[in-house]
Amino acid sequence: SEMLTATFRGRPLNGKIERVPSGYTSIIMKEQRRPFTEEEERTVTVTHTFDKFHYWNLDxxxxxxxxxxxxxxxxxxxxxxxxxxxxxxxxSQISNVSI
Incomplete structure (x- = not known):
């Protein structure tokens, strides 16, 4: 695949575009309101899906x-x-196996 280059705060980045494995769906979720306690139920909504993404390495x-x-x-x-x-x-097949 095509190699990409960029910089972040003056540091070089090298990357490429990766595809999500077939049979899988990647999603982005958003939480509308954060719970006040750990016991409170959380609610998230799927906002987007994608089938490829940029993958970056530093240096x-x-x-x-x-x-x-x-x-x-x-x-x-x-x-x-x-x-x-x-x-x-x-x-019976397992018991006849010798190691």
Whole structure:
């Protein structure tokens, strides 16, 4: 993807545009009124949705080694790990396995 550059308070920023993983929706929420106590119920409203966003690093180019990029990889990995499988294993099959 296209690399972006900018500055913030004189410091260089390097970034790129990331897409939200397919099957997911990103939302921006707003709280109309803050509660007076921790026990009081909070009410938020969805104000916007988005499918891509700018991702910035300070002083280095974005790469696959960044924690943010790794987090997006985990989203895909999690989807795979938690998807249903067709194979089933019985208890007799487990007891015949030697380690």
């Amino acid at each position: 280095k180019k974005p790469s696959a080694d960044d924690r943010f990029s790794q987090m997006l990889d985990w989203v895909e990995l999690s989807k795979t790990l938690h998807s249903p499988t067709e194979a089933t294993v019985t208890s």
